[in-house]
Amino acid sequence: KELWALIGVSLGFSLTETARIIRQFRENRRIRKALFDELESNYFQLEHKKDTIKNILNALETKRILPASSVSSATAVFDTSLGLIMKLLKPIERDVIQNIYGRLRLVDKFFSEFEAKFTTSIKDKVSADPWTAFTSMLNDLRDSCLVTQELILSVLEKKPVDIYDRKKKTPIQGRVFGGVVTPEIIRKQRGA
Numbered sequence: 001k002e003l004w005a006l007i008g009v010s011l012g013f014s015l016t017e018t019a020r021i022i023r024q025f026r027e028n029r030r031i032r033k034a035l036f037d038e039l040e041s042n043y044f045q046l047e048h049k050k051d052t053i054k055n056i057l058n059a060l061e062t063k064r065i066l067p068a069s070s071v072s073s074a075t076a077v078f079d080t081s082l083g084l085i086m087k088l089l090k091p092i093e094r095d096v097i098q099n100i101y102g103r104l105r106l107v108d109k110f111f112s113e114f115e116a117k118f119t120t121s122i123k124d125k126v127s128a129d130p131w132t133a134f135t136s137m138l139n140d141l142r143d144s145c146l147v148t149q150e151l152i153l154s155v156l157e158k159k160p161v162d163i164y165d166r167k168k169k170t171p172i173q174g175r176v177f178g179g180v181v182t183p184e185i186i187r188k189q190r191g192a
Contacts, residue, residue, distance in 0.1 A: 035078065035085055036156060042074055043156075046148055049107055068114035075105075092160045092161075092162050092166055097155060100151050103151075
């Protein structure tokens with residue numbers, strides 16, 4: 001009887017643990033898919049942001065100001081599941097995804113502050129030529145949107161770009177910043 005009881009307890013424990021592992025696997029897969037869906041959404045959202053930047057640049061050429069109205073980037077999955085996401089991803093994937101979301105936040109911040117900063121710059125004469133200064137900032141922002149899209153593609157294609165040279169296994173003090181990152185450089189690194 002005791003042997004059967006022990007077998008029953010062991011079997012019950014094994015079944016419970018197996019069920020837990022399966023549930024956790026499904027949940028991990030669901031969160032990973034939701035993150036990749038969010039990244040895909042942001043890829044297309046960046047198209048809209050680039051179009052908005054283009055329109056603002058066209059307005060600045062004629063000394064007019066257009067509002068930088070845009071829907072904020074999708075960040076709900078990343079923000080609410082960050083702890084779990086960090087466990088699910090490989091270090092290179094984590095690096096790229098954190099870089100992507102950092103860039104998305106910068107774009108959204110620039111858009112939300114654009115009009116106020118531009119009008120303050122003109123009113124307070126912060127810059128000798130705010131039209132040129134903001135044109136330069138917007139061109140940089142457009143380039144960052146292009147880089148972000150390429151980084152998103154690298155993750156979605158399961159070929160994340162090694163932006164911090166982790167594969168080289170060089171000690172962190174020996175790593176050298178590679179310089180300006182362009183969409184072309186990222187395309188080359190991901191083999192596109």
